[in-house]
Amino acid sequence: MGEVDPAFIQEYEHRPKLNVNEAGGIPVIDLSPLNNSELSNDQQLIGSLVSEIGNACKDWGFFQVINHGVHSDLQKRIELVARKFFGLSTEEKRKVRRDEENPLGYYDTEHTKNVRDWKEVFDFTVSNPTILPASHKPNDHEVQELRNQWPEYPPEIREVCLEYAEALEKLSYDLLELISLSLGLPAKRFNEFFKGHTSFIRLNHYPPCPLPDLALGVGRHKDAGALTVLAQDDVGGLDVKRKADSEWVRVKPIPESYIINVGDIIQVWSNDKYESVEHRVMVNPHRERFSVPFFFMPAHYVMVKPLDELVNEHNPPKYKEYNWGKFFRTRKTSNFKKLEVENIQIHHFKISN
Ligand SMILES: O=C(O)CCC(=O)C(=O)O
Numbered sequence: 001m002g003e004v005d006p007a008f009i010q011e012y013e014h015r016p017k018l019n020v021n022e023a024g025g026i027p028v029i030d031l032s033p034l035n036n037s038e039l040s041n042d043q044q045l046i047g048s049l050v051s052e053i054g055n056a057c058k059d060w061g062f063f064q065v066i067n068h069g070v071h072s073d074l075q076k077r078i079e080l081v082a083r084k085f086f087g088l089s090t091e092e093k094r095k096v097r098r099d100e101e102n103p104l105g106y107y108d109t110e111h112t113k114n115v116r117d118w119k120e121v122f123d124f125t126v127s128n129p130t131i132l133p134a135s136h137k138p139n140d141h142e143v144q145e146l147r148n149q150w151p152e153y154p155p156e157i158r159e160v161c162l163e164y165a166e167a168l169e170k171l172s173y174d175l176l177e178l179i180s181l182s183l184g185l186p187a188k189r190f191n192e193f194f195k196g197h198t199s200f201i202r203l204n205h206y207p208p209c210p211l212p213d214l215a216l217g218v219g220r221h222k223d224a225g226a227l228t229v230l231a232q233d234d235v236g237g238l239d240v241k242r243k244a245d246s247e248w249v250r251v252k253p254i255p256e257s258y259i260i261n262v263g264d265i266i267q268v269w270s271n272d273k274y275e276s277v278e279h280r281v282m283v284n285p286h287r288e289r290f291s292v293p294f295f296f297m298p299a300h301y302v303m304v305k306p307l308d309e310l311v312n313e314h315n316p317p318k319y320k321e322y323n324w325g326k327f328f329r330t331r332k333t334s335n336f337k338k339l340e341v342e343n344i345q346i347h348h349f350k351i352s353n
């Protein structure tokens, strides 16, 4: 990424101010009741955890969790394999480069809203293979089996990534169940949508960038899946557009915690009770940054629409249903290269009442 390509430069109104305030008030939620059998039988404790989660989803769309049950040793090991992998030569990394056919592996040319991101990533899915529609075209019903591409170096990368995926899958189901309860639904109401889920994990590396006021690590966006469970290192740079006043605020790194955000699918399932919030990543002129999001996403065949239990004549459905696999495939195609049109968004399915 040596000399600066104009493809990285944000349009004037989307350029970041360099003095973003740290967000006071992003809820920090202690999940220890989930991971302690004595506490997990305490209905009052679980009830207050559920209401904390519900308030965080409603007021912020973002929260942080501590005592989540993922071992700190495993968190350190995944960060270390990411550091080792991104430290390899570009030539070596490109041996597992993604292409339009297989969106898994390494790439350094992702675009968000048609502006190039100052980052490089390595993606792998949690289910292997993962089934997705072969193309974004609506009348093409062929499906494709996606397979992970594992680099030769560091040799432990596959094992560490798979162990990490298993731990994060468990945490994500726990969070999904708490969210379901917070909407007044049975804990496992959403689980049927995740049989054969399309979730993936991304190792992100943001190299130091000489233009922190012009470029972004990831441009402003909302996450398209159900939930995102993100680990970040101590550098910081993740900004959230605060719901209360639409100001960009910085999420403070808390060692060993996870940042959780509601994705577009939960917004649709909840008929806008919980909203997916815009966020972005600023770059740092001096320090590189690493982060690892787990994108928890349903199976490709799922038709996403407001849940019947959450709509009625006073609160009619706000979205037409859409097929998750086609939506995801369409988004993947637009992230791969610069297009002249806006990429697919849930507001394209909004019903105007
Ligand atoms: O690196 C981060 O902190 C967040 C990345 C992100 O928002 C994404 O990849 O969707």
Ligand SMILES: [Fe+2]
Binding pocket: 221, 222, 223, 228, 279
């Ligand atoms: Fe994101």
